[in-house]
Amino acid sequence: MTNDGTEFSSSGRASAGRPFHHQVGLHLSKTTDNRVNPLDAGKRQDGTRRDEPPHLICLPMPSGRTFAASNIAEGPDLGQLYQEMLALIGRLHCQLLNVVRDELDRHDETAINSVQALILFNVGDQVLTPGSLRKRQFYFGSNVSYNLKKLIELGYIQRERSPTDARSVLVRLTRTGANIRKILCVLFDRHTESLEAVANLGARDLKGQNARLRNVARHVDDQIGYRR
Secondary structure (H helix, E strand, C coil), rough: CCCCCCECCCCCCEECCCHHHCCCCCCCCCCCCECCCCCCCCCCCCCEEECCCCCEEEECCCCCCCCEHHHHHHHHCCHHHHHHHHHHHHHHHHHHHHHHHHHHHHHCCCCCCCCHHHHHHHHHCCCCCCHHHHHHCCCCEEEEEEHHHHHHCCCCCEECCCCCCHHHHHHHEEEEHHHHHHHHHHHHHHHHHHHHHHHCCCCHHHHHHHHHHHHHHHHHHHHHHHHH
């Protein structure tokens, strides 16, 4: 039994109740083999006093793996941090859509939504096929084909046949679509001007962060490609 009253079986597993990692503490009165834990004595097994920083101690996990007891109080583990990062990415995308919607409203552009405006922004000055636009995957939870059709109907995108391949369709911005892109360019330029002063993020910070996010994106793609 631990100092907080949590009981352990002879296998070292915590009893029913809170999750195992919430039940384990540094001050165990008994180890899993029923020996007295040196932390409860005047000195530890390695000879250091209890008021000195502890050495690395490993405790058995339910799966048979071990973890560092000194890391228990350090905060969330890698899995929790990974899930938090994914949630932050989704939250950032939602915030971006809200900011774009607000900017469109300021210019009385109510015919299109935020996702459609971002499609126009990413087409830019290029002439693209619908397929290449889909592969860029800028648009969470959206149907690119549907949005392209709407943008063509509303006159923001021009659809034409490829001069070299009659089977291929190309899309480009009309003057109206280019005006929407200009609105977003001004918006993002305004964000950039205050990024370092307000968010304390410089070019070096963003370069490193972008590289890490690309590594994560590649890792996530690998889960599909290799079915690990």
